[in-house]
Each structure stands twice: as C-alpha cells, then as structure tokens.
Amino acid sequence: PLLKHHSILNNFSANVKNCHSQAMAERVSLSSMLAKSQNELPAKRMKDSYLEVHLPLGSEPQLREKYLTYHNTVRFGRILEDLDSLAVLISYSHTYNSELKRSPLSIVTALVDKIDMRQHVIYPDCDIKFTGHVTWVGKSSIEAKIHMSQYRDGAYASVLDATFVMVARDPGNKRAAFVNPLKPEGPEEERLFQEGEANKSRRVELSTASLLKVAPTQEERTVVHGLFLNTLDTNTVSFRSRVLPPSSVWMEDAKLKGLEICHPQERNIFNRIFGGFLMRKAYELGWANACSYGGCRPSLVAVDDILFQKPVEIGSLLMLSSQVCYTQGTYIQVRVHSEVFDPLTRQHNTTNIFHFTFTSDRDVPNIMPKTYGGEPVQTGNSKKNLKNQIYIHVSKFLSK
Numbered sequence: 217p218l219l220k221h222h223s224i225l226n227n228f229s230a231n232v233k234n235c236h237s238q239a240m241a242e243r244v245s246l247s248s249m250l251a252k253s254q255n256e257l258p259a260k261r262m263k264d265s266y267l268e269v270h271l272p273l274g275s276e277p278q279l280r281e282k283y284l285t286y287h288n289t290v291r292f293g294r295i296l297e298d299l300d301s302l303a304v305l306i307s308y309s310h311t312y313n314s315e316l317k318r319s320p321l322s323i324v325t326a327l328v329d330k331i332d333m334r335q336h337v338i339y340p341d342c343d344i345k346f347t348g349h350v351t352w353v354g355k356s357s358i359e360a361k362i363h364m365s366q367y368r369d370g371a372y373a374s375v376l377d378a379t380f381v382m383v384a385r386d387p388g389n390k391r392a393a394f395v396n397p398l399k400p401e402g403p404e405e406e407r408l409f410q411e412g413e414a415n416k417s418r419r420v421e422l423s424t425a426s427l428l429k430v431a432p433t434q435e436e437r438t439v440v441h442g443l444f445l446n447t448l449d450t451n452t453v454s455f456r457s458r459v460l461p462p463s464s465v466w467m468e469d470a471k472l473k474g475l476e477i478c479h480p481q482e483r484n485i486f487n488r489i490f491g492g493f494l495m496r497k498a499y500e501l502g503w504a505n506a507c508s509y510g511g512c513r514p515s516l517v518a519v520d521d522i523l524f525q526k527p528v529e530i531g532s533l534l535m536l537s538s539q540v541c542y543t544q545g546t547y548i549q550v551r552v553h554s555e556v557f558d559p560l561t562r563q564h565n566t567t568n569i570f571h572f573t574f575t576s577d578r579d580v581p582n583i584m585p586k587t588y589g590g591e592p593v594q595t596g597n598s599k600k601n602l603k604n605q606i607y608i609h610v611s612k613f614l615s616k
C-alpha cells in the first residue's frame with residue numbers, strides 16, 4: 217500500500233507540473249495580442265483602475281485567524297501580501313481590454329517604493345478598507361498608490377499609504393510589454409501624475425547612487441568617520457584595534473538569518489514565487505531581528521525601497537539575512553537581503569532587498585560598524601562585504 221501511495225503521489229506531482237507547463241504554453245500563445253506600440257492602446261483615466269476592497273475582520277471573525285498575531289494585533293506580513301495582490305489587480309484593471317477574454321500581460325512587482333504608517337496598531341477585530349488606483353505610467357511600468365483604513369468608533373481612520381511600481385511583461389515574462397497611457401483629469405490627478413514623474417526621476421537618481429558606483433556624499437562621510445573615531449582604541453591608535461563604546465552593539469552581532477524552501481504552493485500565476493510571500497517572510501525575519509535587538513516588541517514605522525531584482529523560481533533555496541543597519545533613539549532600521557542558492561552549482565544570486573524601520577518603546581543600543589562594509593573584512597571575501605552597502609542607509613535615514 218505504501219508503494220501504491222507513493223506512485224499516486226508521483227502521478228499527482230507529475231500532473232501538477234504538466235498542468236503548469238500547459239498553462240504556461242497557453243499563456244505564451246497570447247503573445248500575438250500584445251500591442252506593438254503604446255500609441256495603439258487607448259488612454260485610461262485614473263478612475264478606470266480605482267478599486268475598493270473590504271477585509272471584514274470585524275464582521276467575519278472566522279477570517280481573523282489568518283491575520284492574528286499571538287499578541288492580538290494584525291500580522292503586517294499578511295497586509296503586505298494583500299497590498300501586493302491589490303497592486304496587481306489595479307494594474308490589470310488599468311490595462312483591461314474588454315475585447316480580449318484574457319490579458320496577454322504578465323504583471324510583476326518591481327518595487328515597493330514606500331509604505332508610510334499613519335498609526336502603529338492594526339486592530340484584529342475592526343473592518344479594513346483598501347482603496348487604490350494607478351497614479352502614473354511609463355512605457356511598461358505602472359505606479360499604483362493604495363490607502364488602507366480601519367473602521368473604529370464609527371468612522372474609517374487612516375492606517376497606511378503605499379506606493380508600488382509594477383512592470384508589464386510579455387506572457388512568458390521574458391520582455392517588457394506596453395501598458396495603456398494614463399490621462400489625468402483635473403488638478404488633483406495632475407498633481408498625482410507629476411508626483412509620479414518626479415518619483416521616477418528620483419528612482420533613477422538613487423539607482424545610480426549605489427556605493428558600488430559612486431563615493432559616499434559629504435554627509436555620509438562625516439557620519440561614517442564619526443563612528444570610526446568613536447570606536448578607536450586610544451591606547452594603540454590602529455585601524456585594527458577597535459573598542460566598542462558603551463551602550464553599543466557591533467553590527468556583526470546584530471544579524472538574523474533564515475532559509476525558505478520555495479514550494480509550489482507559494483507560486484503566482486506566472487509560476488514564480490509570489491512577491492507578497494517574499495515580503496511577508498522578509499518582514500517577519502526583520503521584525504524578529506529588531507525585536508531581539510531592542511529587547512521588546514517593536515512597531516513598524518515605514519517600509520522603504522523593496523526592490524524585486526530577479527524572480528524567485530519554484531524549488532529555489534531562498535536565503536534571507538537581516539541586519540540592523542542604523543539606529544537612532546528608539547528607532548531601528550533593518551535591511552533584509554535575500555538570495556537564491558543553487559546547491560548544485562553553489563551559485564548565489566541576489567533576488568530582493570528590503571528596508572524596514574521600527575520603533576521600540578525605549579532607547580535602543582547604538583549599532584556600530586567595524587568596517588566600511590559593516591562587517592569585519594575577511595581575507596578573500598572583501599567584495600562580498602562591500603556588497604552590503606550599509607551606509608547608503610545613513611543618508612536615507614537622516615533625510616527622512
């Protein structure tokens with residue numbers, strides 16, 4: 217009987233694989249429906265993509281279990297998943313073509329530009345409302361803004377504002393595909409569109425400001441040098457001999473790592489790992505690190521620049537590493553880096569970088585880097601250290 221079960225299971229997984237390859241082959245056949253240029257697509261209005269979605273946590277208690285933390289608050293990782301799905305849905309509404317039965321576009325999350333928290337606590341027994349629409353488009357990219365509010369004491373109160381950048385690809389997710397132009401109507405929509413345009417320029421500027429390409433700014437240099445002088449051993453005065461100042465923690469001692477095996481259950485409609493799942497896992501690891509660093513349960517203040525660099529394939533080994541990279545008073549900033557590891561070729565590839573800012577109920581120790589890369593330099597591994605680009609966050613944090 218065991219053997220029989222085994223063969224049933226084998227058949228089942230072969231069937232699942234076949235269904236997916238068949239679905240993918242069907243998707244690729246939609247390529248002929250793609251627009252050859254953006255001009256041939258009709259311009260859409262912001263209201264064409266407007267969506268309002270209710271999450272009835274208050275009125276449907278059976279839903280709560282999925283969202284509940286042990287401490288009777290809402291799991292923010294679940295909210296990240298919902299925001300991601302909603303951003304996809306908004307993008308599909310913008311690109312909807314009533315003449316086609318199916319959309320030829322694969323829409324993927326490229327960036328969570330920012331999420332600003334308007335309040336720290338999300339109540340598990342109050343209804344939640346999400347509203348959002350497209351605010352800007354490029355040729356193949358779409359900016360979508362989502363507002364989340366919660367019903368309490370007879371009115372909806374703001375919880376957060378999120379900005380996503382989604383990218384349209386061909387059905388096989390190989391190349392960029394054109395999206396409908398956007399036609400703002402009235403001064404408010406014009407303002408949102410101009411803001412989107414400015415965001416696009418800022419993103420391009422930021423992507424060229426990596427420490428791997430350019431030197432740190434004067435402000436960053438001053439902060440970094442100040443930290444270095446603070447840790448200098450006055451007896452030996454050598455680069456290597458360093459002393460940890462009081463109420464401080466070395467950066468190398470403020471890490472937390474995790475591993476995810478990417479099972480098919482977490483795949484999206486394009487047979488890759490769902491972006492929301494990656495965000496939830498990274499958030500939970502980042503939160504656990506901030507919690508252990510601050511010695512109390514921290515609250516999330518902001519999410520910045522979640523960059524989806526490469527898709528995560530089903531079956532990958534996903535390594536997540538979180539690092540406390542900046543602290544100030546009660547604030548803790550955590551960066552989570554995720555990479556897929558191929559155990560056969562032993563190759564590592566960065567797929568995502570996440571930034572979370574938390575606040576604690578008390579002042580936290582100061583985080584102290586020992587080196588430019590944030591970690592002690594090990595022979596033969598200095599390139600990997602530099603990759604961490606810890607100090608880019610210093611200026612980001614100070615400019616908030």
Ligand SMILES: CCCCCCCCCCCCCC(=O)SCCNC(=O)CCNC(=O)[C@H](O)C(C)(C)COP(=O)(O)OP(=O)(O)OC[C@H]1O[C@@H](n2cnc3c(N)ncnc32)[C@H](O)[C@@H]1OP(=O)(O)O
Binds near residue numbers: 385484492
């Ligand atoms: C039908 C209704 C269904 C509803 C279902 C609901 C539930 C749905 C659930 C399903 C959930 C599914 C959702 C998921 O789970 S998606 C899963 C998570 N996301 C990923 O796996 C994506 C991984 N990353 C990539 O594949 C690439 O890096 C992408 C494709 C993103 C870009 O690759 P590449 O750089 O080579 O592309 P390009 O040079 O051709 O540029 C193309 C455009 O992209 C713009 N760009 C690129 N990067 C950025 C950036 N960082 N900030 C801002 N913009 C950026 C760029 O400016 C250009 O814009 P434009 O000038 O053309 O305008």
